[in-house]
């Protein structure tokens with residue numbers, strides 16, 4: 001079996017509309033393009049957010065794409081890695097903060 | 112003018128394949144022919160590169176000759192040469208005396224990425240050399256001594272927008288190292304020589320070429336530097352640009368191919384010899400020895 005993730009497949013992403021649901025795909029790509037334009041946030045800030053989210057959702061395509069994109073926006077290794085730490089901190093924190101629910105439930109069951 | 116392949120460094124991306132073991136050096140005879148060409152055709156700029164151009168034994172004589180003429184002198188200085196010996200340590204004063212515009216490569220404003228491309232310890236040495244250039248007035252307001260930096264990506268990716276990189280470099284070099292410069296030029300790596308070897312070995316060749324071709328920009332093509340220059344090799348042959356020179360891709364046979372017989376009128380109407388490496392000059396914002404072209 002071929003591996004699920006092949007870097008070259010990213011090149012086909014723009015063609016998903018040819019396979020089906022073209023109108024939705026076109027809207028998605030138009031919206032995607034709009035999202036990443038320079039706005040209240042700079043294109044570089046958006047790219048670093050994308051890199052962080054790519055790690056949070058663990059998408060190999062997005063990790064490759066936004067590693068390249070952040071390099072091409074002049075980001076240093078520290079900036080890239082700090083973005084990933086933010087993603088990891090939120091992921092870790094999200095687990096840890098649920099321990100409040102653990103405590104609440106445990107207390108409600110305990111004498 | 113590429114005055115020779117001898118260099119004190121041997122960088123991974125070097126398109127000239129320069130290094131300490133290279134023996135090709137421009138002779139006095141060719142330098143003299145270049146001076147005659149300057150007198151006859153009055154170019155606005157003479158741009159000296161190598162290798163490390165300062166290592167050519169006729170370099171200082173030639174720069175002094177040029178400085179007697181009204182032509183802008185540009186020297187592509189790799190910075191570390193300034194620290195190579197006491198003799199080369201005189202370069203900042205020599206440059207200043209002859210009103211040379213200094214253009215120097217600094218792949219990144221942090222040591223790690225710079226050293227990966229140019230060799231261990233190069234960043235620290237480059238910073239020290241920049242301080243010495245600053246000390247004689249280079250990069251300082253009001254001196255008229257111009258020090259420009261060149262950025263090129265340390266890998267198979269494109270450069271960030273030039274103005275943004277310039278802001279990042281200025282902030283980091285000023286705050287972290289008290290180093291000043293005038294402008295930053297962002298260059299795209301061309302797929303030739305050592306950088307091509309790197310692309311092939313690292314498996315990045317196909318993707319990089321596809322990106323270059325996809326990013327083709329007709330406006331950048333119209334500003335390509337080969338349209339307004341002539342490149343003289345260490346042995347006196349003429350090429351459309353420094354890249355064609357190292358690829359030994361000669362100028363079209365319709366024009367004289369040696370500096371001794373250069374004919375400006377014919378040269379301006381020649382057809383430029385191109386190849387797939389040209390996509391490096393025409394991608395995105397464009398790339399030339401003077402940075403982005405759009």
Ligand code: SF4
Pocket residue numbers: 118119120121122124125126127128129130161162163189
């Ligand atoms: S300093 Fe310049 S000429 Fe020398 S090896 Fe490095 S890139 Fe090539």
Ligand code: SF4
Pocket residue numbers: 335336337338351352353354355383384385386388389390392393
């Ligand atoms: S590499 Fe090609 S496009 Fe670039 S300057 Fe040379 S001839 Fe012109």
